[in-house]
Amino acid sequence: MRRATRARLAADGALLLTAAAFALPLVWLALSSVDAGADLRVRVPSSFTADNFDAVLTDEITFTPMLNSLLLCGGATLLTVVCAALAAYPLSRHRSRFSRPYLLTILFTTCLPITAVMVPVYGLFVQVNLIDTTYGTGLFLATSQLPFSIWLMKNFMDGVPLVLEEAAWTDGASYLQTLTRVVLPLMGPGLTVVTIYTFIQLWGNFFVPFMLILSPEQMPASVSIFTFFGNYGSVIYGRLAAFSILYSAPVLVLYVLIARRLGGGFALGGAVKG
Amino acid sequence: MSSTRTGLGRWVPIAPATLLLLFFLAGPIGYCVWIAFTDTQLTGASGSDFVGLDNFRRAFADAGFRNAVLLTLVFTFVSAIVGQNTLGLALAGLMRTASRPVRTLTGTLVITAWVLPEIVAAFLLYAFFRREGTLNALLDWLHLPSQNWLFTLPILAVSFANVWRGTAFSMLIYSAALAEIPRDITEAAEVDGASGPRRIWHITLPMIRRSIGTNLMLNTLSTLSVFGLIWAMTRGGPGNRSQTLPVFMYDQAFQKSLIGYGTAVALLLLLVGSLFSVVYLRLMRVEV
Numbered sequence: 001m002r003r004a005t006r007a008r009l010a011a012d013g014a015l016l017l018t019a020a021a022f023a024l025p026l027v028w029l030a031l032s033s034v035d036a037g038a039d040l041r042v043r044v045p046s047s048f049t050a051d052n053f054d055a056v057l058t059d060e061i062t063f064t065p066m067l068n069s070l071l072l073c074g075g076a077t078l079l080t081v082v083c084a085a086l087a088a089y090p091l092s093r094h095r096s097r098f099s100r101p102y103l104l105t106i107l108f109t110t111c112l113p114i115t116a117v118m119v120p121v122y123g124l125f126v127q128v129n130l131i132d133t134t135y136g137t138g139l140f141l142a143t144s145q146l147p148f149s150i151w152l153m154k155n156f157m158d159g160v161p162l163v164l165e166e167a168a169w170t171d172g173a174s175y176l177q178t179l180t181r182v183v184l185p186l187m188g189p190g191l192t193v194v195t196i197y198t199f200i201q202l203w204g205n206f207f208v209p210f211m212l213i214l215s216p217e218q219m220p221a222s223v224s225i226f227t228f229f230g231n232y233g234s235v236i237y238g239r240l241a242a243f244s245i246l247y248s249a250p251v252l253v254l255y256v257l258i259a260r261r262l263g264g265g266f267a268l269g270g271a272v273k274g
Numbered sequence: 275m276s277s278t279r280t281g282l283g284r285w286v287p288i289a290p291a292t293l294l295l296l297f298f299l300a301g302p303i304g305y306c307v308w309i310a311f312t313d314t315q316l317t318g319a320s321g322s323d324f325v326g327l328d329n330f331r332r333a334f335a336d337a338g339f340r341n342a343v344l345l346t347l348v349f350t351f352v353s354a355i356v357g358q359n360t361l362g363l364a365l366a367g368l369m370r371t372a373s374r375p376v377r378t379l380t381g382t383l384v385i386t387a388w389v390l391p392e393i394v395a396a397f398l399l400y401a402f403f404r405r406e407g408t409l410n411a412l413l414d415w416l417h418l419p420s421q422n423w424l425f426t427l428p429i430l431a432v433s434f435a436n437v438w439r440g441t442a443f444s445m446l447i448y449s450a451a452l453a454e455i456p457r458d459i460t461e462a463a464e465v466d467g468a469s470g471p472r473r474i475w476h477i478t479l480p481m482i483r484r485s486i487g488t489n490l491m492l493n494t495l496s497t498l499s500v501f502g503l504i505w506a507m508t509r510g511g512p513g514n515r516s517q518t519l520p521v522f523m524y525d526q527a528f529q530k531s532l533i534g535y536g537t538a539v540a541l542l543l544l545l546v547g548s549l550f551s552v553v554y555l556r557l558m559r560v561e562v
Contacts, residue, residue: 011372018365019380022387022438024408025398040401041411079294087291090284098285104555109299111492111551113499115520116543117299119527119536120306123314143298146291175284204391206502222393226506229397237401244394255389 029241038238052242061228062221062246069220069247072134072209073202076142080198081191083142084149089179091150092157093165103154109147118211125212132214141208145198152197156190157183196258200251221247303544310538315531322534329538339539341514342522346498349433349518354493357437362444362489366452367474381445388442396506399435400424403507428508428516435503440496444489451485452478484557491554498547519543 024042032038033052035045056062091099121140122131130136160183168178184191206222213219219227225247229235310329314322333339365384369377387395402408403423410420423431455478463473479486501520504510510517510525517525519539527536 007371008373011368012376015365015368015372015376015380018361019376019383022380022383024412025402025438026383026386028401028408029394029398040404040407042408083291083294086287089287091288094284102288108548108551108555109295111495111547111554113495113520113543113547115499115501116523116540116547117302117306119523119533119540120302120309121298122527123309123533123537124302124305139294140298143294146295150291176287179287200389204393206391206393206506210502222391225397226393229400229506240397244397248390248394251389251391252386255385259385 029244032238032241033245035238038236038241040237052236052238053246055236056239056243056246061224062243064217065219065221065224066247068134068218069203069222072138072141072220073199075135076138076145076202077195077199079138079142080145080149081153081195083146084153084194085179085184085191087150088153088157089183092154093162103151106147106150110151114144115207118207122211131212132218134213134218137209137212140212141202141205144205144208145201149194149198152194153190156187156194159190160186193258196254200254203251306537306541306544309534310541312534314534314537325534329535330542332535333538333542338514338517338522342517342519342539345429345516346518348429349436349500349504350494350497352430353433353436353440354497355490357433358440358444358493358497359486359490361437361441363448363486365441365445366448367478369449370452384445385442387438388440390439392439392502393506395439396435396503399431399438399503400507403431403435424508425512428512432504432507432516435507436497436500439503440493443496444493447485447489448482451482455481487557488554491550491557495547495550495554498543498550 028040028042031042031045034048034050035043036047036049036051038045038052091103125131125136125140130139164182164186165178168182173181204222206226209220209223210226213223216224216227225240225243228243229240309322311324311326312322313325313328365380369381372380390398404410405420405422405425407423409423413420421427459481460473460477463477468476499520500518501524504516504518504521505524508516510521514522520543523536523539523543525536526532526539530536
């Protein structure tokens with residue numbers, strides 16, 4: 001019994017040390033955002049202030065980039081989820097010579113370093129006049145997330161029993177009706193996970209909009225925050241921290257909403273379970 | 275019975291996704307293969323000529339490219355294979371004996387670092403490693419020598435940043451894997467008098483070896499494509515001392531306007547990625 005207690009104390013100690021190391025940058029973010037004279041080290045502000053938040057809550061700094069992010073990532077998420085649901089349905093329901101190679105290709109694509117295709121994508125976008133457009137960037141973002149979403153969606157769909165669809169077919173429902181009225185509602189939680197996960201991934205994506213969107217008024221928050229601390233000469237760290245918190249808040253909240261389902265067992269949608 | 279439920283019609287819903295993938299992913303990859311064999315430039319050049327393997331020959335003779343390959347290896351080895359993988363496994367293991375509040379606290383912090391947008395993480399760690407930053411403040415407090423980390427050891431600074439950001443993934447995978455090991459096996463070994471380290475080496479590790487393989491593969495692949503984190507922290511510098519392959523590719527293609535050469539580098543990166551993907555698929559022996 002004593003040995004178990006000792007082991008637990010040792011484990012607690014080691015974990016607390018790691019937790020402290022992981023916490024430091026986050027604590028700095030939280031404290032700096034309410035510190036009028038924030039610099040680069042962690043310290044308790046001599047006086048707490050909301051000035052940093054006040055200063056960044058303007059159209060130019062916060063609202064426009066956040067709205068751009070919402071349009072870009074919201075649109076791309078919608079497109080990804082609709083296409084993934086449509087594609088996953090036949091893949092989940094019909095076995096044929098075609099579905100296995102298709103799924104293997106999808107899984108293979110999931111693993112490719114998408115960063116590497118950004119140079120040719122830029123070239124392609126210049127040629128087909130999609131450069132510096134929100135919808136063009138959205139289309140590419142949606143595609144980049146599509147393989148994983150199809151894979152995830154298919155795994156969730158496999159969990160819906162086939163008998164229920166057969167009942168709907170007997171009642172004369174069409175193929176598409178069966179998908180939208182029977183299968184998708186039954187996999188509601190799975191659908192939520194795919195949607196939120198896709199949105200979180202896209203919201204944080206920096207490289208794609210950094211390459212494909214050029215005009216400042218179209219930039220999403222992931223890129224505007226970068227110009228914020230890249231170009232403005234003397235950076236006001238308190239404001240940058242405040243903006244970082246505002247920009248990160250949506251994904252943190254959304255993650256909490258799906259955290260239970262993602263949990264350990266999620267292991268990225270069985271893509272990893274093997 | 276409508277024809278959409280049988281025959282080819284039922285594959286129609288797959289079309290939108292397939293078209294997107296063909297146009298926006300397969301297309302650029304194909305284009306990549308073509309451009310990599312030309313001397314395309316962003317400005318000035320009128321058209322582009324086929325130059326065969328010149329870009330690749332040039333890459334292997336280019337000290338900048340070799341530097342990028344070396345730094346990518348260091349970055350991947352330190353941050354993915356050693357850092358994220360080992361720390362993730364250690365955290366998952368320790369959490370099995372730790373008390374509940376500590377487990378929850380650590381888990382939450384590690385996962386928060388993972389969920390934060392890439393560029394915010396980069397900004398936080400930039401502040402942490404700067405000369406005036408928290409790390410040096412901490413070292414001063416401990417009476418240890420401080421230094422300008424982003425200048426003296428930029429590749430290690432970005433590697434640690436990647437560990438901070440990416441360890442949660444390994445932790446989640448290993449937590450799931452460890453939870454599946456039946457208790458009685460470890461208990462039996464304990465009764466037989468096997469010590470802690472021996473139990474880990476002879477029982478735990480062999481039982482989760484598939485998860486280890488999977489995790490190593492996925493960590494490596496995601497680390498190979500890290501761009502924003504490094505770009506925001508150091509821009510590949512000072513000089514080119516943290517210029518991994520994605521940063522080198524960007525630099526050649528856009529700062530130096532050598533699209534053909536930059537694309538050749540991208541193609542090499544894709545090839546390495548594909549190789550890992552194929553090994554990964556074989557390792558998993560997926561049943562689909």
